[in-house]
Amino acid sequence: WYSKPLEDETVQAWFDNLKKTDISIVASHDSYLINLASPEKEKREKSLKAFIDEIERAEKLGIPLLVFHPGSHLGTGEETGLIAVADCMNEAIDSTPDSKVVLTIETTAGQGTNLGWRFEHLAFLIDRIENKERVGVCVDTCHIFAAGYEMRDEESYKNTFREFDEIIGIDWIRFFHLNDSKKDFGSRVDRHNHIGEGFLGKEPFRFLMNDRRFKKIPMVLETPKGKELKEDLQNLAVLQSLIKP
Numbered sequence: 001w002y003s004k005p006l007e008d009e010t011v012q013a014w015f016d017n018l019k020k021t022d023i024s025i026v027a028s029h030d031s032y033l034i035n036l037a038s039p040e041k042e043k044r045e046k047s048l049k050a051f052i053d054e055i056e057r058a059e060k061l062g063i064p065l066l067v068f069h070p071g072s073h074l075g076t077g078e079e080t081g082l083i084a085v086a087d088c089m090n091e092a093i094d095s096t097p098d099s100k101v102v103l104t105i106e107t108t109a110g111q112g113t114n115l116g117w118r119f120e121h122l123a124f125l126i127d128r129i130e131n132k133e134r135v136g137v138c139v140d141t142c143h144i145f146a147a148g149y150e151m152r153d154e155e156s157y158k159n160t161f162r163e164f165d166e167i168i169g170i171d172w173i174r175f176f177h178l179n180d181s182k183k184d185f186g187s188r189v190d191r192h193n194h195i196g197e198g199f200l201g202k203e204p205f206r207f208l209m210n211d212r213r214f215k216k217i218p219m220v221l222e223t224p225k226g227k228e229l230k231e232d233l234q235n236l237a238v239l240q241s242l243i244k245p
Contacts, residue, residue: 001031001033001046001049001050002049002050002053003053003057006057006060006061011060011061014061015061015062025064025065025218026061026062026063026064026065027063027064027065027066027067027104027138027175027218027220028054028057028058028061028063028065028066028067029066029067029068030050030051030054030066030067030068031050031054032069033047033050034047034050034051034054034068034071035047035071035072035074036048036051036068036070036071036084036085036088036089037070037071037072037073037074037076037081037082037084037085037115038071038072038074038084039073039074039075039076039080039081039084044084044088047071047088048088048091048092051068051088051092052092052095052096054066054068055092055096055099055101055103056096056099058099058101059096059099059100059101063101064100064101064102065101065102065104065136065138065174065175066101066102066103066104067104067106067138067175067177068103068104068105068106069106069108069114069115069116070082070085070105070106070108070114070115070116070121070122070125071084071085071114071115072112072113072114072115073113073115074113075113078115078121079124081113081115082115082121082124082125083128085115085125086124086125086128086129089103089125089129089135090128090129090130090131093129093130093131093134099134100134101134102133102134102135102136102174103129103134103135103136104135104136104137104138104174104175105122105125105126105135105136105137105138106137106138106140106143106177107119107122107137107138107139107140107143107144107147108140108143108147108190109142109143109146109147109187109188109189109190110146110147110188111188111189111190117143117147117148117188118147119149119163119164119167119168120167122137122168122172123167123168126168126172135172136172136173136174136175137168137172137173137174137175138173138174138175138176138177139164139173139175139176139177140176140177140179140222141176141177141178141179141180141181141200141204141205141208142177142179142180142181142190142191142192142193142198142200142222143177143190144160145181145185145199145200145204146181146183146185146186146187146188146189146190146191147186147188148185148186148188149163150185151200151203151204151207152185152200152201152203152204153203154203154207157203157204157207157208161211161213170213173214173217174217174218175217175218175219175220176208176214176217176218176219176220177219177220177222178195178205178208178219178220178221178222178223178235178239179192179193179195179221179222179223180192180193180194180195180196180197180198180199180200180201180223181193181198181199181200182198182199183199184199185199192222192223192224193223193224194223194224194231194234194235194238195221195223195235195238195239196238202238202242205238205239205242206242209239209242209243210242210243210244221235221236223235
């Protein structure tokens with residue numbers, strides 16, 4: 001549940017290496033053990049404590065965005081689960097008053113009793129967060145497609161983000177996870193694929209790469225990876241080829 005405290009040498013090495021890259025925005029992802037929606041008091045308390053630790057670690061490393069899945073309600077119902085998540089988020093923010101780390105809620109595919117697969121879920125959470133400066137959204141392309149948001153033609157792409165804007169608000173988007181889907185539309189199954197090789201195909205990424213609203217929003221690949229990460233270079237090349245001159 002808990003990570004070894006960051007040593008000063010580790011923190012310094014992090015900043016030294018970051019300077020050597022052209023990367024200007026970094027995001028971290030919290031542990032998959034964490035379930036802020038858990039109906040079991042002990043597990044939710046452990047989750048909250050670990051979540052706060054993640055925030056403090058991100059702050060120490062100068063990481064502005066902490067991406068996380070809202071969690072699973074495990075049978076208690078969506079509203080009950082969402083209230084628990086919002087309460088934990090507020091408590092985590094209150095426990096880290098000097099932090100600037102943004103709690104970035106990731107859209108999910110909706111497997112099992114997972115929360116966050118409907119735009120309404122994210123809007124519910126944002127509405128209940130007291131300090132709005134500490135909350136944002138990460139859009140995962142595979143997840144929203146698997147959750148039932150169509151994007152494979154231009155009209156559907158526009159409609160999906162129009163719906164996102166009406167329910168949540170485009171301005172809440174702080175980060176993107178780019179990945180194709182191994183499972184078909186509305187499957188509610190989270191399985192990532194290489195760009196253009198899944199059920200999404202290349203077109204949604206063409207729309208996304210040329211959407212001026214997202215020009216300054218950081219995006220990362222969450223596609224399958226081999227040991228040497230050559231696949232990332234291939235996926236990046238595909239995305240770059242879709243950008244209109």
